[in-house]
């Protein structure tokens with residue numbers, strides 16, 4: 547996939563915003579970083595930093611940023627969950643800031659799951 | 674955990690999981706007493722005395738409850754490594770206070786790390802919780818109250834684009850400046866400019 551420009555992303559966002567039902571408030575989706583002890587030790591805070599910087603840079607205002615507890619899969623940390631509209635949540639693991647940006651651009655803003663990085667679709671919750 | 678700011682993030686995540694609405698984080702550095710204190714208080718659901726004892730005893734953890742006690746015992750271990758200790762006060766009716774003491778100059782004391790990033794993560798990730806952060810270093814003081822910051826915003830939301838910008842300014846600029854200039858002696862240098 548060629549690198550998306552900021553303009554492409556804005557256009558995609560405009561169109562997807564119309565298509566998706568609003569689940570919470572003015573947000574069309576939610577980006578969640580897991581902050582259990584293993585996640586934090588594995589670098590989850592750096593992933594939060596990356597997302598917040600990108601939100602600022604790309605002027606993302608229709609995606610809710612959130613954090614939550616342990617996802618129950620220590621060996622896959624740092625992990626995130628992407629929830630868009632009514633689609634099933636998608637989990638990604640072993641993140642680096644580079645992978646996080648790719649997921650933000652292609653999945654969260656672009657609408658297509660990054661298959662080679664996704665751990666699974668659906669939500670499993672553990673301690 | 675590589676540094677103290679990551680321990681703080683981890684321990685405050687416990688407060689959030691415990692349903693806290695108000696969380697206070699106090700860092701005090703006293704060069705005269707060679708003491709560094711980190712205090713985290715919340716109004717979450719609390720723990721009973723028996724559980725508090727268990728949480729800090731690494732030997733009581735069985736395999737089935739392997740994860741119980743991990744974050745707090747790591748923090749306690751970090752404190753012990755630098756000639757300090759960890760104290761837990763909790764009430765089963767609600768409210769917990771974790772206090773970690775460190776010998777400031779101890780060679781094995783972990784570095785402070787990126788406090789701004791920890792606070793940004795906590796506040797941006799939990800805009801519904803009121804956070805107070807207070808940091809004193811030899812008489813100088815930095816203070817941040819997320820409720821007060823919220824009031825300054827036209828839309829009253831720290832999760833909004835404007836909110837994140839304001840947070841960034843407080844935490845990545847003002848706090849950083851405090852941390853860089855508040856060392857004993859460092860402010861003298863600055864005052865000469």
Ligand SMILES: Nc1ncnc2c1ncn2[C@@H]1O[C@H](COP(=O)(O)OP(=O)(O)O)[C@@H](O)[C@H]1O
Pocket residue numbers: 583684687688691715717718719720728740741742743744745746769
């Ligand atoms: N601030 C708090 N309020 C209420 N309960 C707490 C608090 N901090 C810790 N606990 C309890 O102590 C347990 C152990 O905490 P911790 O050592 O961080 O490990 P973990 O979070 O992985 O369970 C938690 O699961 C929780 O039951």
Ligand SMILES: [Mg+2]
Pocket residue numbers: 583683684686687744745
């Ligand atoms: Mg914990």
